[in-house]
Amino acid sequence: MTSVRALLAVAAVSLALVLQVSVFSYVSWQGVVPNLVLLVVVGAALVRGSQFAMLLGFGAGVLLDLAPPADHVAGRWALALVVVGYVAGRVALDIKPTVTAALATVAASSFLGTSVFALSGLLLRDPPLTVPDLLQVVGISVVWDLVLTPFVLPLVMVMFQRLEPERAMP
Amino acid sequence: MALDHHRERRWGSADRTPGRGQPPRALVVALLLACATLITLDYHGGSDSPVEPVRRAMGEVYGPVEVTAAAVVRPVAAIPRWFTTHDSMRSEIDDLEAENAALRQQVNTAGYDRNKLAEYDGLTAAAGTLGYALVPARVVGMGPSQSFSSTVTIDAGARSGLRPDMTVVNNDGLVGRILRVTATTATVLLLIDADSVVGGRVGESMEIGMLHGRGVLGDEGRLDLDLIDESVVPRKFDTVVTWGSESGAPYVAGVPVGRISTVFSNLRDSSQRAVIEPFVDFGALDLVGVVVPSGTSSDRAVIEADGSLR
Numbered sequence: 001m002t003s004v005r006a007l008l009a010v011a012a013v014s015l016a017l018v019l020q021v022s023v024f025s026y027v028s029w030q031g032v033v034p035n036l037v038l039l040v041v042v043g044a045a046l047v048r049g050s051q052f053a054m055l056l057g058f059g060a061g062v063l064l065d066l067a068p069p070a071d072h073v074a075g076r077w078a079l080a081l082v083v084v085g086y087v088a089g090r091v092a093l094d095i096k097p098t099v100t101a102a103l104a105t106v107a108a109s110s111f112l113g114t115s116v117f118a119l120s121g122l123l124l125r126d127p128p129l130t131v132p133d134l135l136q137v138v139g140i141s142v143v144w145d146l147v148l149t150p151f152v153l154p155l156v157m158v159m160f161q162r163l164e165p166e167r168a169m170p
Numbered sequence: 171m172a173l174d175h176h177r178e179r180r181w182g183s184a185d186r187t188p189g190r191g192q193p194p195r196a197l198v199v200a201l202l203l204a205c206a207t208l209i210t211l212d213y214h215g216g217s218d219s220p221v222e223p224v225r226r227a228m229g230e231v232y233g234p235v236e237v238t239a240a241a242v243v244r245p246v247a248a249i250p251r252w253f254t255t256h257d258s259m260r261s262e263i264d265d266l267e268a269e270n271a272a273l274r275q276q277v278n279t280a281g282y283d284r285n286k287l288a289e290y291d292g293l294t295a296a297a298g299t300l301g302y303a304l305v306p307a308r309v310v311g312m313g314p315s316q317s318f319s320s321t322v323t324i325d326a327g328a329r330s331g332l333r334p335d336m337t338v339v340n341n342d343g344l345v346g347r348i349l350r351v352t353a354t355t356a357t358v359l360l361l362i363d364a365d366s367v368v369g370g371r372v373g374e375s376m377e378i379g380m381l382h383g384r385g386v387l388g389d390e391g392r393l394d395l396d397l398i399d400e401s402v403v404p405r406k407f408d409t410v411v412t413w414g415s416e417s418g419a420p421y422v423a424g425v426p427v428g429r430i431s432t433v434f435s436n437l438r439d440s441s442q443r444a445v446i447e448p449f450v451d452f453g454a455l456d457l458v459g460v461v462v463p464s465g466t467s468s469d470r471a472v473i474e475a476d477g478s479l480r
Contacts, residue, residue, distance in 0.1 A: 018232070021311040021323070022239040026247045031315035031453070051193035058201050062208070066221070066228040068236070069313045069321035069357045071349060071365075074221045075208030077317070082201045086193065114316055121318055124213055129318060129364060129385050141316050 005163050009044075012159060013060040016040050017067055032137055034144040035110060036152060037064055041081050042088045042109045043156030046102070048164070050089025057085030073126050080116040084109045103149060110145040114138045226352060233355030237325045240310035271341040275426060302422060303466065304339070304459035304473040305330050310355070312455075318385060320360040322455060327354045331466035335420040337412075340458045343426040343449035344368070344412055348460065356460075361427070362393065362452055368421055369413030370395055370446075372430070377402045378413050381427060381446060393428060393446040400441040404430050410446055422461050 016036035024033040037060050045053030061078030064070065088109045095101040118134040212221040307330070311323035326332055328351045338345040338358050346360040359366055364385030371378050372395075379397035395410060408430045414423025428448040435442055464474060471479045 014232070014235070018235050018239050020314060022236045023243045025312035025314075026243065028312070028314070028453070031312075031320075033312075033314045033316075035314070035316060049193075051197060054193060054197065054201055058204065061205075063228070064317075065208075066225045067232040068229045068352075068355060069311050069323040070225075070317060071313070071319050071321045071357065071359065071363075072317055073209055074212040074225070075205050078208060079202070079205035082205060086198065089193070117316065118318065120209070124209070126213070133385070134318075137315050137318070 008159070008163060009056060010059070012040055012156065013037055013056070013063060017060075017063055021067075021069070029140055029144065030136070032140040032144060034148040035113070035141055036148065037061075038081065038084060038110060038113050039106065039145060039148065039152045040156050041085050042106055043153050044160050045085050045088035045109075046092045046105065046153075047157050047160040048089075049092065050086050053085030053089045054082050055085075057081035057083075072121070073124055076117050076120045076124075079120060080113045083116050084113040087112060102153060103146060106145055106149045106153065107142055110142045111138060114141045222350075226350060229350070229352040229355060229357070233323060233327070233352050236311040236323055237355065240308070240325070268341065275341075275343070302461050303464045305332065305462050305466070305468055305470065306457065306459050306473065307356075308457055309455045319365070320363040320383070320385065320452065321349070322358050322360065324356050324358055324458060324460075325354070326460065326470065327351045327356050329353055329469045330460075331462050331468040331472075332356050332460055337420060337422045337425065337461040338458050339425055339461060340450055340455070342451070343428065344421070345450055345452075345455065345458050347420040358458075360452055361448060361450070368393075368427065369415065370410045370427055371413045372397075372404055373409040373411055374405060375402060375408070377404065379444075381410070392431070393448060395430070395444040395446050397442055397444070403435070403442055404433055404444045406430055406433060 016039070020033055020036045024036075027033070041053055041057045041060055044056045058078050058081065061076075061081035062074070064077040064081075065072070065074040088105055091105050091108070095105065115138055118138060121129070122131075122134070208221070212219045215221065305326055307324040307326035309322045310325045313319055313321040324338075332348060332351050334348050334350055336348045338347060344361055346358045346363070346366065349357045349359045351357075360383070361368060361381070362383040362385065364383055366381075366383040368381040369378065370381040377397050377399055379395045382394045382396070384392055384394065395404065397404060410427045410430065412421045412423055412425045412427060415421050426449055428446040430444045431447040432445040433442060434444070459473065462468070462472070466472065473479060
């Protein structure tokens with residue numbers, strides 16, 4: 001059963017990746033598209049907690065780093081999504097389960113994830129961009145992720161609950 | 171309310187069942203170290219890093235999926251056009267656009283062609299440009315700006331005769347070059363990527379320089395031109411074409427790139443920097459052509475230099 005669950009998690013992340021790269025590019029705003037993979041990791045963190053979300057974040061990040069047309073230094077999205085998985089999982093323990101809280105968690109995770117990725121780029125000079133450009137992209141991606149949250153997050157959370165109900169609920 | 175209560179238990183409870191609370195410190199450290207290792211391996215490996223074969227394998231898996239997804243979405247993305255215009259009008263517009271692009275390209279390169287003749291290098295340049303054909307391909311995936319690199323996936327790969335370091339063009343001009351190929355797809359580095367450097371030649375003055383991408387998509391997909399001869403002041407609205415590399419890789423010569431929109435003079439070292447507005451609209455890339463040597467065996471129709479299909 002565990003392998004089936006892992007396979008389903010991989011399928012969810014893959015679907016998010018392909019949608020992000022091939023479908024949402026039609027509606028990109030300044031080239032920025034909603035980060036669906038990040039939303040999947042946040043959803044996993046809210047249902048299953050830090051440990052699972054960090055593992056999923058690492059896998060999903062490696063996928064984002066290596067699947068075409070990615071060309072940046074591999075491991076940067078993996079790092080960003082591991083951090084997102086940890087923080088979102090920790091936050092899920094302390095917040096009241098309201099819509100506002102979910103949106104706030106997504107906004108914080110999106111800001112954190114894109115920023116960690118951008119900062120790792122600044123450190124590696126890959127590519128050599130200026131801070132205002134980075135901030136603009138971070139801002140737009142937070143807005144995009146918030147817009148897509150009502151459509152994606154409930155689906156993801158229901159899926160992870162169905163996958164392993166005994167782990168999701170105390 | 172029942173649902174709310176249900177959620178309350180799931181999110182807000184201070185449960186400490188395995189996998190919910192604080193993750194083991196060993197796991198946190200292990201994952202962070204794994205990321206750091208991956209970054210280090212790929213960063214210092216460069217183009218022959220150990221990550222590259224994995225990247226290619228991933229491309230073999232996800233490339234075809236992206237091709238399928240793009241094929242499904244393309245008709246849907248075209249629906250808005252159905253409401254604004256009839257079928258016949260659309261095909262007419264397409265024809266006119268193609269004609270327009272061809273004319274524009276002629277105008278854009280007119281100065282360059284004149285100079286070429288004047289300098290009697292026509293023979294060698296023509297020999298170079300005659301030997302090429304185009305493999306048509308469509309863009310099936312775009313790298314998001316969140317990743318801060320401008321790359322796209324196209325639906326032609328090694329089976330269509332593509333190899334790394336081939337020039338990619340479209341109706342309007344230079345698009346970029348191929349970074350890596352899989353059996354059925356290829357990854358293209360766009361001209362505007364911050365890592366992209368192209369040799370450029372100003373059409374009117376024949377001065378050569380280097381075109382650097384700025385790495386921003388959106389409305390500011392601009393390029394910076396640094397001229398090698400720093401005493402020359404480039405003129406506004408001059409057309410810039412590719413300078414060309416030896417044996418046409420990665421860039422063939424004479425492909426229109428863009429028009430000079432602004433010129434900056436640096437008073438301190440009296441150098442010139444020009445900003446180029448590319449002819450290609452990178453936000454709406456679809457049909458592109460990959461420049462291959464004439465006679466390349468391909469699994470699809472190849473457009474030869476004289477316009478015939480093979």
